[in-house]
Amino acid sequence: MAGPRSRHEHVAAELRARIRRRDYAVGQALPTESALCAEFDVSRGPVRQALATLKNEGLIRVSRGKPAVVRSHEATQRLDTFTPFTEWAERAGRTAGNRTLEVARRRASGAAAEALGLTAEDFVVEVLRVRLLDGEPAMVERSTFIDSVGSLLFEFDTDSGSMTAYLAGRGVHFDSMEHVLDAVAAGADDAANLGIAPGSPLLRERRVSRDQNGVVFECADDRYRPDLVTFSIVNARTSFPDP
Amino acid sequence: MAGPRSRHEHVAAELRARIRRRDYAVGQALPTESALCAEFDVSRGPVRQALATLKNEGLIRVSRGKPAVVRSHEATQRLDTFTPFTEWAERAGRTAGNRTLEVARRRASGAAAEALGLTAEDFVVEVLRVRLLDGEPAMVERSTFIDSVGSLLFEFDTDSGSMTAYLAGRGVHFDSMEHVLDAVAAGADDAANLGIAPGSPLLRERRVSRDQNGVVFECADDRYRPDLVTFSIVNARTSFPDP
Known part of the structure; x- marks a missing residue:
């Protein structure tokens, strides 16, 4: 389970922490992919992979061409x-x-x-x-x-x-x-x-x-x-x- | 919705009512197919159809060659x-x-x-x-x-x-x-x-x-x-x- 975090894991962990401490309301948009690339100083690949992870966890909803939107503050099975x-x-x-x-x-x-x-x-x-x-x-x-x-x-x-x-x-x-x-x-x-x-x-x-x-x-x-x-x-x- | 009940519907309704009023504990066996045929004076077909209905509703569990067993007293979606x-x-x-x-x-x-x-x-x-x-x-x-x-x-x-x-x-x-x-x-x-x-x-x-x-x-x-x-x-x- 341990080991150094890859870039997409780092981005996912940071966004997950923000969602869990209610920095965003349910329904609120996350920053755009471009903004996330700039903030974390990474390319689109890791940002998209991080968003896919959070989507899979039920935390965000992703629509084509729009910023991801917070779906739930709780992890969902x-x-x-x-x-x-x-x-x-x-x-x-x-x-x-x-x-x-x-x-x-x-x-x-x-x-x-x-x-x-x-x-x-x-x-x-x-x-x-x-x-x-x-x-x-x-x-x-x-x-x-x-x-x-x-x-x-x-x-x-x-x-x-x-x-x-x-x-x-x-x-x-x-x-x-x-x-x-x-x-x-x-x-x-x-x-x-x-x-x-x-x-x-x-x-x-x-x-x-x-x-x-x-x-x-x-x-x-x-x-x-x-x-x-x-x-x-x-x-x-x-x-x-x-x- | 309305209309006269078929034989299997009648059997299902009676067994459902018994389960709901807790005549059987969860885990308890229903009467055997033969016993149900005798009691309701019907052939195996309607009895099996009734049991399949109750199984589908989550009320009973059916194993091959054994009497059906009550799984839940509540209807389940x-x-x-x-x-x-x-x-x-x-x-x-x-x-x-x-x-x-x-x-x-x-x-x-x-x-x-x-x-x-x-x-x-x-x-x-x-x-x-x-x-x-x-x-x-x-x-x-x-x-x-x-x-x-x-x-x-x-x-x-x-x-x-x-x-x-x-x-x-x-x-x-x-x-x-x-x-x-x-x-x-x-x-x-x-x-x-x-x-x-x-x-x-x-x-x-x-x-x-x-x-x-x-x-x-x-x-x-x-x-x-x-x-x-x-x-x-x-x-x-x-x-x-x-x-």
């Missing part, structure tokens, strides 16, 4: 690809961090047992982590794995990064996932872990994940601070028939 | 297609309703002006509606249209149904939409309109819609009661590269 958190953060030039609260092997509780197709006698491995963006608590993650997969995680430092990447290296692939999004009020625990007031609205993503053989091996309940992370999706007409 | 509310409700066997609070032509305010690329001197048409599911307030909809499109709505009974369908009939198509999802606390107005306590978490969908010529003609801020509506999406591996 694209729902149609659902990139794992660590990878998404890195691509967006943010630093992902993890604070593991618990990795526990225990007998399956009601909801997880049902989602995973287990009985209350079966064991599962539950991982509870706070996920950080640039050091700030952004999400509380509750993942429950079937025992054969979850046991692999006792050999993994869950503070170090992506369980998705680790499990892929052990041959367990998140082959398909079903997500349900809603909103919940933060309880006392979530509020304390996220540094927000109890009752604050959180964006919740619940999911069930299947491996390459179609076996459900994980269910999860992830709760995001909406001031730090949103989700986005674009529908084109092919996917949106006229009524 | 699929994010990858983003069917208009009225059409989605009808397909799900629910009754959509609308209570128009305001249709107003006024000068563009800050955020909408920026999203629509207008100045504060330009006019927009703002539509504020409460959208109902089976008579219950489920969502507060705030749509802002550019004047040329919004003016068409003064000839439309906004209590009667889908603006999407009406505008398509007038040659204005929702060709592509960019959505951002997050969560917000209900303010006093939203709480009163939705019949919930102020501060309750709401699932918010903001969007910008373009017509067939790529022109942004609508921006919207829709706030859903998460106990009545959730959003769902399925990712398969093709859209989810390994890290």
Whole structure:
């Protein structure tokens, strides 16, 4: 992740910082490409690459022949690809961090047992982590794995990064996932872990994940601070028939 | 919409009602196909069609050779297609309703002006509606249209149904939409309109819609009661590269 920044990364990081500290309102235009070239003393290539990066992150909207316009102050995760958190953060030039609260092997509780197709006698491995963006608590993650997969995680430092990447290296692939999004009020625990007031609205993503053989091996309940992370999706007409 | 119900619609409606009144827990199995055939005195065809309908609504999960399992008690809108509310409700066997609070032509305010690329001197048409599911307030909809499109709505009974369908009939198509999802606390107005306590978490969908010529003609801020509506999406591996 480290290493010297290329010119386009430098331009993207600076513009991203300005957008995040609200130097521009949503809808406001960024400086023109020419102005950015002059300010950063670079050619058009790096400027355009930086703008493409910010567009991909959902921060700006780009129209041909016009200056880019700020679309959102928050980083947004694209729902149609659902990139794992660590990878998404890195691509967006943010630093992902993890604070593991618990990795526990225990007998399956009601909801997880049902989602995973287990009985209350079966064991599962539950991982509870706070996920950080640039050091700030952004999400509380509750993942429950079937025992054969979850046991692999006792050999993994869950503070170090992506369980998705680790499990892929052990041959367990998140082959398909079903997500349900809603909103919940933060309880006392979530509020304390996220540094927000109890009752604050959180964006919740619940999911069930299947491996390459179609076996459900994980269910999860992830709760995001909406001031730090949103989700986005674009529908084109092919996917949106006229009524 | 009307007309006598076919056999599969009857089976779907009955199973849907049972799921919604929590006769089954999430994760619990429905009766087997054979049991359903016996109970409803129909052949396998209508039973399978009914189960496919409920699966499509996000209420159940179907695996080959096993009874269907309840996935959610709430109806869920699929994010990858983003069917208009009225059409989605009808397909799900629910009754959509609308209570128009305001249709107003006024000068563009800050955020909408920026999203629509207008100045504060330009006019927009703002539509504020409460959208109902089976008579219950489920969502507060705030749509802002550019004047040329919004003016068409003064000839439309906004209590009667889908603006999407009406505008398509007038040659204005929702060709592509960019959505951002997050969560917000209900303010006093939203709480009163939705019949919930102020501060309750709401699932918010903001969007910008373009017509067939790529022109942004609508921006919207829709706030859903998460106990009545959730959003769902399925990712398969093709859209989810390994890290």
